Amino acid sequence: MSELWAQLGSILATIMFVYAIIERFLPPSFRDSLQIHTQKVMNLLYPYIQITFHEFSGERLKRSEAYTFIQTYLSENSSQLAKRLKAEVIKDSQNPLVLSIDDDEEVTDEFQGVKLWWAAIKIETSSHGFSSFSNYKRYYKLTFHKKHRDLITISYIKHVLKEGKEIALKNRQRKLYTNNPSSGWYGYKQSKWSHIVFEHPATFETLAMEKKKKEEVIKDLLKFRNGKDYYAKIGKAWKRGYLLYGPPGTGKSTMIAAMANFMNYDVYDLELTAVKDNTELRKLLIETSSKAIIVVEDIDCSLDFTSQRKINKNEKNEEDELLMEQKDYYQRKKDEEESNSKSSKVTLSGLLNFIDGIWSACGGERIIIFTTNFVEKLDPALIRTGRMDKHVELSYCCFEAFKVLVKNYLDIDSHDLFDEIGDLLEVVNMTPADVAENLMPKSVNEDVETSLKNLIKALEKKKMEKQQEEDKDCVETVEDVKENGYIV
Ligand SMILES: Nc1ncnc2c1ncn2[C@@H]1O[C@H](COP(=O)(O)OP(=O)(O)OP(=O)(O)O)[C@@H](O)[C@H]1O
Numbered sequence: 001m002s003e004l005w006a007q008l009g010s011i012l013a014t015i016m017f018v019y020a021i022i023e024r025f026l027p028p029s030f031r032d033s034l035q036i037h038t039q040k041v042m043n044l045l046y047p048y049i050q051i052t053f054h055e056f057s058g059e060r061l062k063r064s065e066a067y068t069f070i071q072t073y074l075s076e077n078s079s080q081l082a083k084r085l086k087a088e089v090i091k092d093s094q095n096p097l098v099l100s101i102d103d104d105e106e107v108t109d110e111f112q113g114v115k116l117w118w119a120a121i122k123i124e125t126s127s128h129g130f131s132s133f134s135n136y137k138r139y140y141k142l143t144f145h146k147k148h149r150d151l152i153t154i155s156y157i158k159h160v161l162k163e164g165k166e167i168a169l170k171n172r173q174r175k176l177y178t179n180n181p182s183s184g185w186y187g188y189k190q191s192k193w194s195h196i197v198f199e200h201p202a203t204f205e206t207l208a209m210e211k212k213k214k215e216e217v218i219k220d221l222l223k224f225r226n227g228k229d230y231y232a233k234i235g236k237a238w239k240r241g242y243l244l245y246g247p248p249g250t251g252k253s254t255m256i257a258a259m260a261n262f263m264n265y266d267v268y269d270l271e272l273t274a275v276k277d278n279t280e281l282r283k284l285l286i287e288t289s290s291k292a293i294i295v296v297e298d299i300d301c302s303l304d305f306t307s308q309r310k311i312n313k314n315e316k317n318e319e320d321e322l323l324m325e326q327k328d329y330y331q332r333k334k335d336e337e338e339s340n341s342k343s344s345k346v347t348l349s350g351l352l353n354f355i356d357g358i359w360s361a362c363g364g365e366r367i368i369i370f371t372t373n374f375v376e377k378l379d380p381a382l383i384r385t386g387r388m389d390k391h392v393e394l395s396y397c398c399f400e401a402f403k404v405l406v407k408n409y410l411d412i413d414s415h416d417l418f419d420e421i422g423d424l425l426e427v428v429n430m431t432p433a434d435v436a437e438n439l440m441p442k443s444v445n446e447d448v449e450t451s452l453k454n455l456i457k458a459l460e461k462k463k464m465e466k467q468q469e470e471d472k473d474c475v476e477t478v479e480d481v482k483e484n485g486y487i488v
């Protein structure tokens with residue numbers, strides 16, 4: 001053994017000696033060609049290629065997306081094989097504790113039968129003289145045999161980035177955004193949207209509506225989600241508009257939550273009354289991410305906002321006239337300016353541009369939903385196909401919807417009282433919200449039958465009220481005929 005070490009020592013000494021001679025006495029041109037040849041020999045002896053992916057890249061030292069996606073991919077696929085793992089608590093993630101391979105650890109991966117090696121590398125770079133902290137650079141190093149060069153560079157890396165992105169999207173915590181008034185858009189902590197974690201539990205299973213209608217919406221959403229190439233082929237921006245309409249309490253907002261959960265999208269709840277003008281509206285749109293649902297609730301109220309404001313102003317005018325006269329000119333001017341700055345000047349055309357103008361194509365994979373209680377009040381331009389592609393009516397509770405609610409609230413599929421309830425629902429208009437409220441047990445001791453009887457009682461009461469209303473109308477008609485000889 002000692003002989004072997006002695007031999008190794010003398011070989012190393014010889015190499016260093018020859019290297020020193022070359023450095024000192026050989027001309028630079030000869031040295032360069034020697035280096036090239038040495039590299040060639042090295043390449044023959046070491047048939048592997050290495051690719052590095054640095055954590056920070058770009059001009060503004062932005063964390064590289066590729067690095068993040070590789071980290072996610074390796075955490076999911078190869079972290080079981082690693083002996084040393086790094087634990088990180090990540091904000092805005094469904095699984096906040098994320099395990100990834102530790103620095104200077106190596107794991108293997110396989111792709112189409114080809115073996116590759118990933119190493120997480122951390123190197124110390126220069127430290128600041130005035131600080132005791134060191135700077136570190138991190139990167140992932142991918143090593144593979146050179147005969148698989150095309151497979152790895154063309155297919156494997158694409159596969160890793162795509163899968164990493166998908167896993168990151170799946171694990172992320174979805175958010176519910178709302179727009180800030182423009183006074184908060186600038187300066188420190190500037191942001192156009194505020195957000196909280198989106199945690200609405202509604203799903204299509206718990207949504208009470210006719211089965212056929214529900215399936216239609218689900219199919220439509222699925223087609224949209226998988227339609228990236230199709231939209232590109234037909235030259236249309238990858239977005240879809242939904243109009244949900246129906247009386248209050250029929251599940252419009254619930255359906256939006258179910259859609260967001262189904263699609264795994266963020267929700268941007270756009271409060272139009274807080275948007276000053278069309279330019280602001282466009283700025284807000286640009287700041288939304290893809291994979292998002294943009295919602296404008298009660299669109300009829302939002303669009304009428306400006307005229308509504310004017311009506312209120314006119315009503316108030318007479319009362320305030322006396323007071324106003326007492327105010328001096330400058331004070332009045334100031335008040336006027338203030339009220340103007342508060343009012344929204346978003347116009348119908350601005351909103352239409354928001355939905356399908358050229359700016360609306362930025363980002364992609366977005367759903368825009370309008371809700372209203374009065375579909376007939378909306379401007380036809382707003383809801384024409386292409387803008388609002390799919391109109392969904394959410395209506396009063398039918399028997400099918402009742403069966404979903406009763407399963408949600410009482411966990412039963414059938415009961416002797418179902419027939420009676422079905423008959424009543426055919427003649428009485430009750431919203432799913434009211435049906436749900438009646439089904440909800442009012443105390444811990446209340447059993448299924450009591451809850452169902454409560455609902456029957458409420459339905460019968462409504463039926464009676466409806467009957468009385470009809471009778472009253474009938475009496476009025478008879479009186480009109482008696483009085484005028486015709487129906488008014
Ligand atoms: N179709 C439904 N399926 C399941 N639950 C429903 C449904 N409709 C209403 N609900 C229940 O009633 C409540 C109110 O419903 P929701 O807020 O979705 O009504 P809406 O149609 O948006 O009403 P509005 O027009 O007043 O905004 C919900 O929290 C939900 O519990």
Ligand SMILES: [Mg+2]
Pocket residue numbers: 252253254297371
């Ligand atoms: Mg609602």
